[in-house]
Amino acid sequence: MGTLSWIIVFSLFGGILSVVLAALFLVVKQPLRLRLIPHLVSFAIGTLLGAAFLGLLPHALGSISDDQIHLVFLVVLLGLLTFFLLEKLLLWRHCHSEHCEAHDVESSDGVFGNSHNNQVTGTLIIVGDSVHNFIDGVLISAAFLTDFHLGVVTSVAIVAHEIPQEVGDFAILLHSGFSRKKALLFNILSSLTTIVGAVLAYYSLVNISHLLPYILAIAASSFIYIAVADLIPGLHKRAEIKHTMQQVVLIGMGVSVIFISHSTLH
Numbered sequence: 084m085g086t087l088s089w090i091i092v093f094s095l096f097g098g099i100l101s102v103v104l105a106a107l108f109l110v111v112k113q114p115l116r117l118r119l120i121p122h123l124v125s126f127a128i129g130t131l132l133g134a135a136f137l138g139l140l141p142h143a144l145g146s147i148s149d150d151q152i153h154l155v156f157l158v159v160l161l162g163l164l165t166f167f168l169l170e171k172l173l174l175w176r177h178c179h180s181e182h183c184e185a186h187d188v189e190s191s192d193g194v195f196g197n198s199h200n201n202q203v204t205g206t207l208i209i210v211g212d213s214v215h216n217f218i219d220g221v222l223i224s225a226a227f228l229t230d231f232h233l234g235v236v237t238s239v240a241i242v243a244h245e246i247p248q249e250v251g252d253f254a255i256l257l258h259s260g261f262s263r264k265k266a267l268l269f270n271i272l273s274s275l276t277t278i279v280g281a282v283l284a285y286y287s288l289v290n291i292s293h294l295l296p297y298i299l300a301i302a303a304s305s306f307i308y309i310a311v312a313d314l315i316p317g318l319h320k321r322a323e324i325k326h327t328m329q330q331v332v333l334i335g336m337g338v339s340v341i342f343i344s345h346s347t348l349h
Contacts (some may be wrong), residue, residue: 086227086228086231086285087282087285089227089231089234090223090224090227090234090281090282090285091278091281091282093223093227093234093235093238094219094220094223094224094238094277094278094280094281095277095278096238096242097219097223097238097241097242097245097277098216098219098220098245098274098275098276098277098278099271099274100242101242101245101246101249101274102249102253102267102270102271102274104246104249105246105249105250105253105270106253106263106267106270108246108250116250120250121317121318121321121326121330122329122333123246123250124314124317124318125318125329125330125333125334125337126243126333126334126336126337127243127244127246127310127314127337128310128314128315128318128334128337129333129334129335129336129337129338129339129340129341130239130240130243130244130337130338130340130341131240131243131244131306131307131309131310131314131337132306132307132310132334132337132338133240133337133338133339133340133341133342134236134237134239134240134303134306134341135302135303135304135306135307135310136303137236137338137341137342138226138233138236138237138240138341139226139233139237139299139300139302139303139306140155140159140299140300140303142229142230142233142296142299143155143295143296143297143299143300143303144296146229146295146296147296151296154297155296155297155300156300158297158300158301158304159300159301159303159304159307160304161304162300162301162303162304162305162308163304163307163308165304166304166305166308166309166312167308167312170312170313209256209269209273212270212273212274213272213273213276214276216273216274216275216276216277216280217276217277217279217280218280218305219241219245219277219280220276220277220278220279220280220281220282220283220284221280221281221283221284221298222237222241222298222302222305223237223238223241223277223281224280224281224282224284224285224288225284225288225295225298225299225302226238226299226302228285228288228289228292228295229295229299235344236341236344237302239340239341239344240306240341243337243340244309244310244314249270253266253267253270256269256270318330
């Protein structure tokens with residue numbers, strides 16, 4: 084298959100699969116689901132950091148001259164600050180559990196706030212998820228245009244962090260008054276923006292290949308930001324030695340999956 088075909092396949096893989104697995108995951112009884120989500124998040128942290136530091140940044144640095152290295156790291160830094168501002172503006176928000184302060188605060192009886200707030204919450208989830216998935220598509224396309232193996236590794240990292248996010252988004256849509264079918268439909272539709280972003284990026288980036296190292300740097304900064312700012316703080320809520328060791332092991336497993344995948348594919 085050609086590069087565009089692989090981009091579309093992995094965009095579908097990253098978008099639809101994560102939504103379907105999240106929907107299936109919600110069939111699991113809530114006590115077990117709540118115990119499993121932190122483990123999925125820990126694993127996702129490892130894949131995101133592994134993809135950023137073992138895949139995206141090395142490829143970005145490997146295709147530029149020495150005098151451009153500082154510029155690449157400047158782009159990473161600016162990317163981190165940009166994602167911080169976007170998250171502040173509610174344009175970039177990732178939820179990785181059923182309880183997310185950005186959307187609402189669950190009451191003691193398990194019901195979110197009034198119906199008007201619930202509808203706004205559901206709308207924000209759909210819009211935010213669509214923007215997020217569109218950007219994921221751009222990242223997948225940029226990675227494949229740089230190197231096929233990097234595209235695969237990037238797609239794996241995206242799927243790994245999408246699953247716990249989609250679980251949280253799906254649950255909040257249900258709490259917002261959406262039926263299971265409607266919540267699944269809107270999640271699938273928002274996931275299709277991954278393909279839109281990927282295809283648009285493919286036809287744009289092929290003509291500006293000299294910008295690919297900097298696009299990879301932005302991709303790396305997004306992965307680092309999600310892992311460090313959005314996911315890791317949640318792990319600190321479980322500070323016991325037992326939980327900490329589990330988190331470290333699962334993060335290490337996530338990094339190992341990326342390392343092994345990258346090594347094997349090469």
